[in-house]
Amino acid sequence: MTGPLDDDELMALLGEAVAEEAAVSDRRRTAAKAAFTWRSVDAELAELLHDSALDAGAAVRSASGGEPRTLSFGHSGLTLEVEIDGETLLGQVIGTGSAASAVEPASVLLERPAAEALSAEADAAGFFRLEGVRPGTVRFMVEQGGWSLTTPWVTL
Template sequence: MADDPTGNAPDLTDLDDDALLAELARVLERVSAPPPEVVEAAKGLFTWRTVDAELAELTHDSLIAQRELGVRAAGQPRILTFEAGGMTVEVEVDDVPGARRLIGQLTPPGRADLELRSADDTVVGSIVGSADELGRFVLDLPAGKQRSSLRIRRGAEVTETAWVPL
């Protein structure tokens, strides 16, 4: 269906579904891709999806503490502590041959839904799990290092840890 030479839009009221879809495809073929700055702005808006989560700041990282003290502790698990409001999240990152695990404890204790997210979704994407009534949890990690954040949901309350390389 060609456009009306007078500049008026074509009458689409008499088209069946297939003809309407074909006309829509022709219109979309004429539309160019969005400008790169629009794509970047849209990606920036995507980060606002977690604006309701309270951010748990990293208050202790055994890897940094060991460097500051000049101590080398090869083979030791890495211990991370995050704090937000009245919640503390303690995490141990265990690297053993053939496996990596995140073992943690929530304080105050209680059940929670967990989601470990990767900054690069191609590496981890999202790993889900849960904390038991004592606040304990274990998440299996894929091989390799990635920048991650742990999202903790207890009912309507959502807490998210700062992003750290794991």
């Protein structure tokens, strides 16, 4: 077909593509469904509140400056603060208002696209530690007392 398609032609092509199920793996089909259903992603992702790599002098600092990088994210009454120093990540989950449950500890998951996730349980004060954190793209998922925080993907 050449030229723009009308709605009926487009729906027919989409129907043909869907009918070819065998060419699409279950993993990709599940990911596509999840991407479609998570249409409110911007409203649900935590906001990056601070990144020390973006501070005014970070551009003149050398890549091997040796200073730890700090990140801070906030959403749904939870704040996640992390400091990355080499392959060690120290963090704290801070609850505000009724979001934090003093009785229930926070669980933290560090996801990476091409590697196994790392997880930790925060102590009573919200502190946690992860070892073996390598440079690359990551995101954090925090759950505490029925509240959750998911960060956007960042590059460490």
